[in-house]
Amino acid sequence: MKLSGHCRLHKSRGKHVLIMYGRSTHALEVNESFAHIWRHFSALEFTEADVASFLESTYNLDAAKAEREASQIIGLWQEHQMII
């Protein structure tokens, strides 16, 4: 899977904002962690396991927690059609 090219992450004035383009344009303010994860995967093809592995190493999570967080993140991305 890949992150949609129809979403662009912006940082301005201390805020991270994801602008999502589709039939209409939406803006979603996200936190630093989301932005960091998004930037890491923005140019990559990846699996859920890749996301879990990244979380484990970046945030010092145990494997089980990293898998749960990765599943939630992928779910959120899918819900907002951020994944292709």
Add this chain to the structure above:
Amino acid sequence: MARASDDNLTALLMALVRSGISDAPMSPELLPRFAVLPDSDWQALLSMARRQTVTGLLVVALEHLPEDIPVPPAVEFALMAEADRLELNYFRMSEAVRELEADFHSKGITPVWLKGLECARFYPRPELRELGDIDLWLRPRDFSTAGFVSSAPDGSYHFQFQGFDVDVHRDYYDISHHEGLPKIPSPEAELLMLNVHILKHACSTGIGLRQLCDMVQAYSRLPYDEEKYKAACCNAGILRWTVLLSSFLGKYFGDGSAPLFGQASVNPAPLERIIRRGGNFGHHESGRQAALSRKPLLRKADTFWRMLRSLPFALRYAPAEALYYGLSLIRGNIKTNK
């Protein structure tokens, strides 16, 4: 809080534009005014920036605004989306120009690129300068080599390339006589070309802030000889106009931002009115959008009427061009309609 007056909003817009143009924070004494600006005034500033096609400069300016200055999320997010649009267009146009240049060179043709993308290079963030068409000038022999046949009233040739309108100009300068003008290309030639481009539109349907920003950036970035440039303006008969233009730029971008050639600055109100009235190329003036969507004859009639209306301004600041622009438009339309 009551909505700010138009003059107030103009001052605030220009503060943002100055910050954007220099990619630097604005003067701190202006910040208290932004700190108490209601959402409606921020929306008005965004609307003004759109009319003047300088939203990219607001994107940059906002990045320098202290975080404790509240900006409505709707305005912030709208400007982020603008930045995406501008950047995508810039990279697409850059690619298109690269391909066109390679094609021209393969035929032994050397184009001189004008305006748009060339002006973008003057800015700290060129990808945020609004772009429209691709403009270039070809020497007469190159125009023939390319096999172009003039199709527009002004003698230029138009075609589409990768979704962009391309205008190939026969004349580098939008002016009636070309004797004693700078060698092309040169910094003085580029300044004069940008200068008379603004003049031409100020004398017809209107001009917006974008081209005035280009001018101040060009003055700042091009290594031009002021005496040669002054001589060019004199030879072109536009010294008085250039002093007006420089007075406007001096008022809003600081003394020394544009040459006055030893003359006193003048009241820039006549040019301010034109810019405020119609925005980008006068397109936002009442009735103009409707006219542009009509049949060609009605569209041209509207253009001509606006030229006539601008005649007092043109006669005052560039009398030699006052009739030139109107007559050349009529002559060109007769030629193309034959």
